[in-house]
Amino acid sequence: MIKSKKANANPTKAFFVQMITRDIALEDCILDLIDNSIDGAWKLQGAPPMRLSDGTNLNKYLISIEAYPDRFSITDNCGGITLDDAADYAFTFGRTDAEPQEKYSIGVYGIGMKRAIFKMGRTIKIRSTYKKKKGGIESFAVPIEVTEWLGKPERENWDFDIDPDAALPKPGVDIHVTDLTDGTAAAFGNPSFIQKLRRTIARDYTLHLHQGLHIFVNGEKIDGWAVEMRSSKKFAAMRLTYRDKLQSGTVHVEILGGMAAPPPESADPDEKDEKESRSGWYVACNGRIVLASDKTSTSGWGTDDWPKWHPQYEGFIGLVLFSAEDAKLLPLTTTKRSVDNSSEVYRRAMPRMRELSKQWIAYTNVRKQTIEEAKELEEKAKPIAIFDVVQSKSAKFPALLPKPKRKLTTIAYGMSPSRVRSLATAFGDINMTNRNVGIKSFDYAYAELAEED
């Protein structure tokens, strides 16, 4: 009989690093770092509840990101990490129970910074300058050579060294990553990646940017999306708020939505443009958008009693804002790129989302049969910022009376895109939709060949 022993179940560093970096996109890693900066700024502002119209001013905070094929850096003036936090929490893999949770924060799992820097490169330096409680400032740096750190015997602890460092110009954090991984270097050299990153930041931090936060990417300032709802006597967006009380706290929920833009004239996929692709449901947790322009079952489309998304519904935008003092109560996933469908808070919000979606679906169905009248009314509806939408338990859309349909037949044919553009140009608008090029060419041919004098 053997003597009882213990089997070693400790994870290896290499496995751990590989595991935490594999399931997250590079772009989301950068957003995680921005979240940390914003959490710092939010704390300095006294951690007020995050609401759509709460008047918080983030104008004095600046986050600057530089992403190039040979280096990455993110620098902020959002207060910095304290030496105690660095020693006890900031570099642990995952949040410990002892770690205090910042109020109304976006960071939940205590993994964002480590995951981001390990994903990006192999030579890392994290610098922090912060105000001490008793006055004065203190600075330190945490240099990490990933290859060297991974090479240390597993039995040694996983600690990183903390060194004294020169002060940053203002209290804040400065993270530099070099010796980038091949994938990261390729992405940062790809203009398309950088443009998409700018667009994602403009969208996902639109609420913070609206509150005055400054974010720069490669020296270029990011302006937040202007999310607007069309409003008139006939059109009004829904805006309702309620508190969802859970055993461990309360989540404040705000649901807002309606017509952001008139629907397309046809459901032809060729007619989609960049603005239309903004349609769908958005979900924000403590101000950070985690689900954007969703048209899938995550936001209910195509689930029980709720039709699948169809291009006919373009023009609709719905926004759900969850905020809670304890971020663990929010329906966040670890990558903050979707919502946790199993969350009770989220599931309880969905029936209200469905009601709004169904109102829009009904409107777009009737609209097809009274298109001219609908377009006239839609034109009169003027855009207003979401912050100015008044409270209303449901949205308002015009009551249109369907008219008997004229029988129409459809003509379909394929044509080379460049020839269609040439004809569109000749008709006076190089960006004219394919559908309208078809209609205009028919009208032209009809007038020339078939119309009687």
Added chain:
Amino acid sequence: MPSFDVVNYSLRANKAIQRSLVFEAVRVLQANMNLNDLIFVGLGSIWFADFQIAHKFLHLKDLISIEATEIGYRRAKFNRPFRTVSVKHGLSYDVLPDLLNQTKLTSRPWFLWLDYDGVLDEDKVEEFRNVIERLPPNSIFLTTFPATASKYGRPAQRPRRLRRLLGSVVPDDLSRDQCDDNHLSETLLNLTTDFMIAAAADSARPGGFVPAFRLAYMDSVPMVTVGGVLPPRGATGSVRGLVSSDQWPAVSPYPIITPPLTLKEVAVLQAQLPGDKRLTRKMVKKLGFDLAKEQIRAFEEYYLYYPIFAEITT
């Protein structure tokens, strides 16, 4: 109407300068990257000016020309200057994928120059993406197309048109001013370069795309030439080093807008160059004639490549 029915390609000074800069750049690449077995693929028309230089100057043997129209194809076949020039009939959009499926052609690097008469459109952009994804390692790819602002829609329509054409690399805040007559060449050079880098990165080409050609010139209409190198893994750094050198000829901040000059004017101007100071309009007036400031600068910049045309009478 094909441009060869309108203009004799051999009599266009700015086009000739642009061509010289491109071929000189390719010769630098050839010398440093061991590219002696390049296959030259182009749209040769009936003049084969590029093909003449590719063979005589770069010593390339295998040359393929693509000609779209039936008459153009027959005339091109008749006019091909060397035995090893082959002419393919069809649109490059259709012919190139076939060529890129032939192992004997894809086992060697290409020097592909798509020199179009028509403005950038959906077919061309798709063609750029296809060739960037599929060209063999060490290939050189460049394209030339008109940058006539009015051909990209009315002023207010142009930013959206470019966004639709070139997709996500186009900044959301591309302005109407960036697409006007004075700035469109620059904008197209920037955005097309970005598109090419993104196409290589999106398809995970091991060596990526290194921008190496960036020239704007006036050839009755404004034209742009843009392109780069598709190095194999590990060679990107050395190619970048070559093309970022001050001596690299094919990236120029100055548009090639030299005026048509008489032999006498060329001789007088050349006699002042290279000078310690920049030539000024005042100095040219002193020489006995006059030119616009931009024309003087362009001549100074490119005088080494300025062609001399003469009519021979018997």
